Amino acid sequence: MSTTRSITDFETKDVVIQGALAALAISFIAAIGMLGEFNNRILITSLLSLGYLAIGWIPILFGYRASAEETIEGIDPPIKGPRDLLVGGTVGAIAGIVVSAFAWLAASVDLTGVFIHTGPGMRSALTFGQGIGFGSLLMIVFCTALGVFGAALHVMTPTVRSVIGVALGTTIVIAIFEADAKELFKGFRIRGVASILYSPTGGLTIVSAAAVTALVVAIKVYGKGHGPRVVYERVKLHHTSQTPEMQRRNSWIWGAAGFAVYLVIPQILGKSLSETAVTVGLFLVLGLGLNIVVGQAGMLDLGYVAFFAVGAYGIAMLTSPFRPAQWIPQLDFWVALPIVIIVAAFVGILIGTPVIRMRGDYLAIVTLGFGEIIQKLFLSDWWKPVVGGAQGITNVPSVSIGPVEFAGANSKMVFYLVAILVAGVFVLSHRLQYSRVGRSWAALREDEQVAEAMGINTVTAKLLAFAIGAVIAALAGALFAAKVGSVFPSSFKLLVSLVILVVIIVGGLGSLRGIAVGAIVLIGVLGGPTLPGLLREFGRFKLLIYGVILIYMMLKRPEGLLPSVLRSRELHHSELTQDAWLDKAGDFEEDEEVTA
Amino acid sequence: MAAPLLIRREDETSVVSKTVSKSRAGKFRDGWVDGFLWFIRIAAILVVGFGIFRSVVMTLNGEGTSIDAWENLIVSGVAQGAMYGMLALGYSMVYGVLGFINFAHGEVFMGGAMVSFFVAQALFDNGVWESNFALSLFIILIVAVLTSTLIAVIVERVAYRPLRDAPRIIPLITSIGISFFLQYTFAGLFGEGVKTYPTPPDYLRNKVNVLGFLPIEGTKILVMVVALISMIGLYFYVQKTRAGRAMRAVAEDKEIAALMGINVDRTIVSTFAVGGAMAGVAGILWALLFRSISFITGFLPGIKAFTAAVLGGIGNLAGAMVGGIVLGLFENVGTIVVLGGLGIPGAGTLKDVISFSALVLVLVFRPRGLFGERLSHEDRP
Numbered sequence: 001m002s003t004t005r006s007i008t009d010f011e012t013k014d015v016v017i018q019g020a021l022a023a024l025a026i027s028f029i030a031a032i033g034m035l036g037e038f039n040n041r042i043l044i045t046s047l048l049s050l051g052y053l054a055i056g057w058i059p060i061l062f063g064y065r066a067s068a069e070e071t072i073e074g075i076d077p078p079i080k081g082p083r084d085l086l087v088g089g090t091v092g093a094i095a096g097i098v099v100s101a102f103a104w105l106a107a108s109v110d111l112t113g114v115f116i117h118t119g120p121g122m123r124s125a126l127t128f129g130q131g132i133g134f135g136s137l138l139m140i141v142f143c144t145a146l147g148v149f150g151a152a153l154h155v156m157t158p159t160v161r162s163v164i165g166v167a168l169g170t171t172i173v174i175a176i177f178e179a180d181a182k183e184l185f186k187g188f189r190i191r192g193v194a195s196i197l198y199s200p201t202g203g204l205t206i207v208s209a210a211a212v213t214a215l216v217v218a219i220k221v222y223g224k225g226h227g228p229r230v231v232y233e234r235v236k237l238h239h240t241s242q243t244p245e246m247q248r249r250n251s252w253i254w255g256a257a258g259f260a261v262y263l264v265i266p267q268i269l270g271k272s273l274s275e276t277a278v279t280v281g282l283f284l285v286l287g288l289g290l291n292i293v294v295g296q297a298g299m300l301d302l303g304y305v306a307f308f309a310v311g312a313y314g315i316a317m318l319t320s321p322f323r324p325a326q327w328i329p330q331l332d333f334w335v336a337l338p339i340v341i342i343v344a345a346f347v348g349i350l351i352g353t354p355v356i357r358m359r360g361d362y363l364a365i366v367t368l369g370f371g372e373i374i375q376k377l378f379l380s381d382w383w384k385p386v387v388g389g390a391q392g393i394t395n396v397p398s399v400s401i402g403p404v405e406f407a408g409a410n411s412k413m414v415f416y417l418v419a420i421l422v423a424g425v426f427v428l429s430h431r432l433q434y435s436r437v438g439r440s441w442a443a444l445r446e447d448e449q450v451a452e453a454m455g456i457n458t459v460t461a462k463l464l465a466f467a468i469g470a471v472i473a474a475l476a477g478a479l480f481a482a483k484v485g486s487v488f489p490s491s492f493k494l495l496v497s498l499v500i501l502v503v504i505i506v507g508g509l510g511s512l513r514g515i516a517v518g519a520i521v522l523i524g525v526l527g528g529p530t531l532p533g534l535l536r537e538f539g540r541f542k543l544l545i546y547g548v549i550l551i552y553m554m555l556k557r558p559e560g561l562l563p564s565v566l567r568s569r570e571l572h573h574s575e576l577t578q579d580a581w582l583d584k585a586g587d588f589e590e591d592e593e594v595t596a
Numbered sequence: 597m598a599a600p601l602l603i604r605r606e607d608e609t610s611v612v613s614k615t616v617s618k619s620r621a622g623k624f625r626d627g628w629v630d631g632f633l634w635f636i637r638i639a640a641i642l643v644v645g646f647g648i649f650r651s652v653v654m655t656l657n658g659e660g661t662s663i664d665a666w667e668n669l670i671v672s673g674v675a676q677g678a679m680y681g682m683l684a685l686g687y688s689m690v691y692g693v694l695g696f697i698n699f700a701h702g703e704v705f706m707g708g709a710m711v712s713f714f715v716a717q718a719l720f721d722n723g724v725w726e727s728n729f730a731l732s733l734f735i736i737l738i739v740a741v742l743t744s745t746l747i748a749v750i751v752e753r754v755a756y757r758p759l760r761d762a763p764r765i766i767p768l769i770t771s772i773g774i775s776f777f778l779q780y781t782f783a784g785l786f787g788e789g790v791k792t793y794p795t796p797p798d799y800l801r802n803k804v805n806v807l808g809f810l811p812i813e814g815t816k817i818l819v820m821v822v823a824l825i826s827m828i829g830l831y832f833y834v835q836k837t838r839a840g841r842a843m844r845a846v847a848e849d850k851e852i853a854a855l856m857g858i859n860v861d862r863t864i865v866s867t868f869a870v871g872g873a874m875a876g877v878a879g880i881l882w883a884l885l886f887r888s889i890s891f892i893t894g895f896l897p898g899i900k901a902f903t904a905a906v907l908g909g910i911g912n913l914a915g916a917m918v919g920g921i922v923l924g925l926f927e928n929v930g931t932i933v934v935l936g937g938l939g940i941p942g943a944g945t946l947k948d949v950i951s952f953s954a955l956v957l958v959l960v961f962r963p964r965g966l967f968g969e970r971l972s973h974e975d976r977p
Contacts, residue, residue, distance in 0.1 A: 032784025114714050116787040300765055353632050354960045361697045361768050365902060366959045369952040372899075376949045381942020382935075389945075459629055494895075498772055505769060544780035550773030555758055558766050 015066055015087055019094025022062035022143075026055045026095060027102045033117030034541055035125045041537055042203035043175040049203075050537060051125060053172065059095050059143045063088030063150025080155040085148050092147020096140035099126060103139070107132050167216040174212055175204045180273060180534050187268035262419060266412035275411040276524055278483065279531050281418035282476050284519040287504045288425045288512065289472030294501070295510035295564075296438060297465035298445030300364040302497050303351070303371025307470040309378060309492035310347050311477025314340035316393040316487045317386065323393055325386045333399050333482060340478055341471050348470025352463045359448070371497055379489040392488035399482045408483040421479060425472055429512055432468070441465060442566070495529045495543075502550050508560025517562055522546070633960070640957055644934055651937030661932055667810070669929045675816040675885060677924020678823035681917035682878035683901035684908065685830065686748075686871030692847040692911030693867045696764045699771035700751055702898020703778035704872050708744030709879030709889045710782055712736040713791045716883070720794035729797050733880075737822075741876035747778070748872025749865055756868075757861070775895065783891040790890040793883045819881045826877045827917055833870065834913060843867055847911060896948070900927075903955040909965030919965065927951045 029035055039051035048056075067084035103126035105111070111118040127135020128142075153161050174181060178198055185194040197212075199205045204212070239247065266274045286308060293301045317323050318336035331339075351370050355363050378387050387393065399406045399417060406413045432438045440461045443451035452458050481487050499522075507518020526542050527533030538545065553560065655661050661669075683705055690698045719725045719732045755774055759767045795801070800814035834840035845853040846863045854860045882897070883889065904923045908915025930950045935943035958965075 028781075032781065034784070115785050117784070300768070353629060354636060354956070356629055358959070358963075360765055362906075362959050362963055364765075364768065365697065365899070366956050368899065369955040369959070373949050373952045373956070376946065376952070380945040380949065382940050382946060384942070498776075501769070501772070541780065541784070543776050544784065547773045547776030547778075547780065551755055551770055551777065554766055554770040554773065555755065558762065 015090050016094060018062050018066040019091045020098060022058050022091060022095035022147075023098030023102070025058045026099045026143075029055055029058075030099075030102070030122050030126055031115050031118055032541070032544070033122070036117060036121040037540070038537055039121075039125050042201070043172065044209045045199045045201065045203045045205050047206055047209070048175075050176070053176075056142075056146055059092040059146035060150035060153070062091050062095065063147035064154050065150075066091045066147075067151035067154045084151045084155050086151075088147040088149075088151020088154075089144050090147070092144040092150075093140055095147070096143030099143065100136035100139045103127055103136065104132055163217055163220045166220055167213045170216045171204070171209050171212045175209065177534060178202065178204075179536075183270040183273050184268065187270050187273075262416075265419075266415040269412075269415075271411055274415045276534060278411055278414050278418050279528055279533075280519050280524045281415070281422045282480055283500065283503060283523040283528060284422055284516060285418075285425050285476040286473055286500045287507070287515045287519050288429045289469045289476070290500050291504050291510065291512075291515055292429065292432065292441075292472070293465050293469040295504060296433065296445070297441040297462060299355075299462065299465065300360065300367075301466075301469070302364045302368035302494075302501065303374070304367075304469070304473060304500055305492050305494065305496040306351070306371045306374040307344055307348060307473035308477040308480070308496065309374060309487075309489075310344050310470070311340055311474030312481035312487045312491070313378060313387055313393070313477075314343055314474065315478040315481045316396045319482075320393050320396045322395045324384070324388045333397065333478075337475075337478055340474055344470045344474030345467040348466040348468075349463050351470075352466030356459055356462055368494065368497070371494055375489055375492050375494070378492065390489060392486055394486040396481045396485050396487065398485065399479070406482075408485045414483050418479060418483075421475060425475070426512060428472075433512075437461065437464060491530070493529070499523075499529050499546070502546055504560075506549055506553050506560060508563040510566065511560065511562050511564035514560045514562035514564070518560070521561075522549070636957075637961060643938065644930075647934035647937035649937070651933045654937065661936060665932075666929075669932060670925065671810075671812050671816055673925035673928035674921055675819045675881075675924070676928060677904075677921035678820050678917070679878050679881040679885060679920070680897065680901045680904045680923050681908075681920025682823055682826060682874050682881060683897060684904035684916040684920050685827075685874045685913060687902045687905040688908070688910055688913060688916040689843075689847075689867050689871045691905065693843065693864060694756070694760075694767070696767045697771065697902060698756075698871075699768065699898065700774035700778060701748075701871065701875060702894035702896070702901070703775050703782075704744045704748045704751070704894075705875040705879050705882070705898065706889065706891065706894030707747045707778060707782060707879075708740035708872075708876035709883050709893070710786060710791070710891070711743040712740040712876075712880065713793060713883070713889055714786075715739045716793050725794050726797065729800070733818075736883075737877065737880050740879045741873045744876030744879060745869045745872040748868045748875070751778075752865060752868040757864075779891050779894070786891070788891060790888050793887040793889070795887070796884065815884045819884050822877065822881060823917075826874060827914075830870065830874065830913060839863070839866055843870075900951050900955070903951070903958055906963065907958050907965055909967045912965065912967060915965060915967050918967075922966075923951065923954060926954050930954075 034054055035051045037051070038054050039049045041050040042048075043050055043053060067080075067087045103123055106118045106123050106126075123132075126139060128138045129135070130138060153164070156164075174197070182191075182194045182198070185191055197204060197208045239250070242250065266277075269277060286304070289307075290301065290304045293299050293304070315333065315336055317325065317328060318331045318339065319333055321330060323330070351367070355366050358366060377383050379390055381389060383389070398408050404413075406417045408414060440451065440456040443454060443456055444458060444461055448458060480491075484491075503518040503522050504515050505518075506522060507516070508514025523533060525533050525535055526538055526545060527535070532539055533542075557563075651661055655663065655666065683701070686701045686704070687698065690696070690701070716725065716732065716736050719735065725732045751774055755770050756767055759770060796815055800818060803811040803813055804817060806812050806817065832840075834843060842853070842858045842863045843866065845856065845858055846860055846867075850860055853863070878897075878901075879889075882893070900923060901920065904919035905916050906919070907922055908917065908919030927947060927950060931943050931947045934950070935946055940946070
């Protein structure tokens with residue numbers, strides 16, 4: 001039954017709770033210093049800074065959530081209307097009032113002795129630079145308006161919502177990635193566009209922001225039926241309708257085109273973007289390697305960084321002229337690489353053997369222990385005569401093929417090298433996935449006993465996963481050492497293992513596309529364990545955001561952003577069986593009624 | 597078309613014969629792994645035994661570690677182990693009830709110690725710390741316990757409860773995320789610097805002769821006493837109260853417990869709360885022993901305490917305490933004795949290597965702990 005509800009038909013308790021949660025989130029972001037720090041970064045001149053973006057989404061989200069009610073199956077959802085807007089506004093207003101109270105508290109009591117970021121900077125940001133009285137009023141109006149906006153997003157039809165969402169999103173993305181967009185414009189030799197879009201003091205001008213928004217709206221409204229997906233489908237259709245000979249010829253053309261793009265990309269990206277791309281590439285390789293162990297063979301390895309360290313230290317110990325152990329002969333990179341690969345595979349098997357019978361969480365902890373042991377050994381005085389202790393090994397020569405040198409400082413050149421490695425590991429992972437070994441890994445992951453009963457040698461399969469994963473990590477490590485030119489134990493902390501794990505889990509375990517997306521989104525945008533990403537402002541809050549993303553993904557989408565079909569089926573298996581059980585129970589009840 | 601078929605048939609037969617030979621060779625191959633594991637076992641025992649033997653001989657000959665130093669190391673080991681034990685209780689209880697490793701437990705511990713640092717600072721500024729240390733200690737203990745309990749309960753409510761029926765690896769990964777989140781929340785709110793607790797009064801820093809012949813630092817006695825009292829309190833709570841009985845029942849079998857009229861959700865919350873409270877106590881013990889705390893302090897002690905929990909047998913509360921003390925001893929005494937006895941330079945830099953080696957060896961060779969597991973869980977590794 002559809003009903004129009006009176007304007008006051010809502011649960012006061014729910015609304016108050018939502019408002020309080022929104023206020024808590026805003027105050028939290030302010031108290032950890034994010035608001036104050038981000039406020040210096042202008043997104044749209046005299047309209048929006050990154051700081052207000054960081055808190056602005058909260059009333060919108062909570063306004064949306066509070067106005068949206070769970071629809072119960074079998075009952076028509078209530079008609080959306082002014083009541084929803086009122087709910088959203090109330091949530092926003094409550095949030096605004098509580099946040100203002102927090103600002104007032106920070107203004108009257110000096111909290112900086114404990115909460116170090118609650119000083120005048122945060123206070124003036126929370127009151128929009130005004131006095132506490134007028135500022136509070138502004139804050140309440142700000143939150144209320146955004147709450148109403150959030151509720152309005154819920155009230156409007158999905159089409160309108162998506163148009164508004166995409167338009168605002170695009171504008172904000174263009175504003176946030178100002179520095180990188182400028183680089184790109186420079187690469188495309190259209191620097192003029194940047195000076196039109198962005199004001200000289202930083203940020204989009206109001207006019208250009210409005211223009212971009214309007215343009216995206218226009219494209220969304222009039223460009224229906226010409227979107228990228230439609231074009232892709234058409235190309236695919238065209239491709240499949242061709243004869244094999246034509247396809248073969250075309251694949252040559254595609255290959256050549258791909259190679260041309262590969263040659264051009266770093267020139268367009270420019271130096272700093274190439275640097276980011278190299279970091280993303282290295283983490284992508286590590287992610288793909290860890291995916292073989294975790295995603296394919298189903299063994300949660302938290303010490304993966306150990307193999308990365310083995311690769312980096314191996315190359316450094318064999319090629320650097322300043323290696324601490326001078327009795328080791330100095331080799332060329334390409335001679336040293338096979339040795340490093342063999343050593344890494346051996347270490348992989350060495351670590352893999354004791355844990356062969358372990359599963360799940362104990363395996364995770366033991367591998368974590370191995371990772372820590374290896375890092376601490378590289379740091380220790382005991383191994384210092386060979387690996388240099390805390391000082392590490394410096395002057396690792398860069399890679400060169402014939403006359404071409406891939407010097408570490410020249411990130412454009414390194415990009416070429418990393419891209420080849422990424423492509424190679426990608427192809428390897430892809431081929432492994434459906435190979436005999438890959439299928440035996442899948443069986444192993446699903447059920448070890450059954451796999452063994454089917455004749456799979458679990459010992460060999462597991463050790464092979466460890467060895468291949470180790471070799472891939474060592475390759476990334478070797479390239480890392482040659483690129484950076486030095487290795488220190490501090491580059492191989494436990495944190496690196498965890499970050500790689502987060503990358504592949506957020507992207508989607510077992511899904512190669514997913515891992516690529518995960519690496520780009522997390523490492524590229526937010527930044528790696530030590531290196532900054534495109535959003536340099538996030539540096540200090542990077543790992544906090546990593547944590548939030550990881551928790552959110554585990555709660556809402558444990559299969560990842562771009563899941564592999566198999567994996568998501570595994571994860572939702574219990575839900576399916578539960579539903580089946582419920583259905584059965586329902587049938588049973590009906591039967592009873594009949595007999596009664 | 598006949599040719600491919602033939603090849604296929606050949607393939608099939610070869611697969612069958614391979615499988616047969618594999619199953620025959622299976623024992624041999626497993627034997628290879630077993631042999632390797634035995635090799636590690638024997639090597640570890642030989643290395644440790646030789647190290648201890650040599651350092652004992654060296655001490656008796658009047659060189660190397662002196663008897664006083666031995667005493668010191670053992671006492672430090674026991675005190676630190678008591679702290680690990682308190683922390684291990686939380687792991688043990690959560691693993692016993694829910695069956696996953698709560699990585700964020702170390703952060704719960706850090707949070708309690710961090711918040712009570714500010715209280716301690718305030719008490720010091722007001723002079724209460726100096727004039728009435730017992731009261732100050734009581735206050736910071738209560739603050740730490742409350743903070744840690746609160747964090748543990750909130751974490752359970754927000755992150756773990758929705759994952760009650762998920763595969764066990766999911767809450768484990770979630771807890772890594774929570775660990776990141778809590779660490780950098782504390783770094784953001786309170787700053788990234790290392791915070792140092794005010795020094796305890798002189799009578800605690802001096803050595804007291806226990807039983808007339810064993811000189812022990814006052815703080816270490818205090819640590820052991822606090823740990824012992826908490827342990828006894830926890831034992832009575834778990835063994836003698838209704839809530840404790842409910843907890844044991846839920847750990848045994850959630851569904852049956854629910855059928856018996858136990859509120860499983862509430863019992864799990866109380867498990868987290870009690871584990872959190874013990875982590876808070878451990879936070880204060882840490883403050884007494886090391887005095888400095890920062891936002892990354894929690895992680896490593898957390899992992900080590902998990903080793904202690906496994907060593908004592910998951911779900912075995914007294915075992916967790918014993919496991920903690922064994923680990924503390926191993927870490928303190930082992931570093932100097934084993935490596936000193938083996939003549940490895942820079943043993944101090946290898947402290948974590950020792951404790952993580954202990955972790956690996958325990959998990960690989962004795963995953964059921966010293967006394968075996970007390971609480972059953974459906975599919976424990």
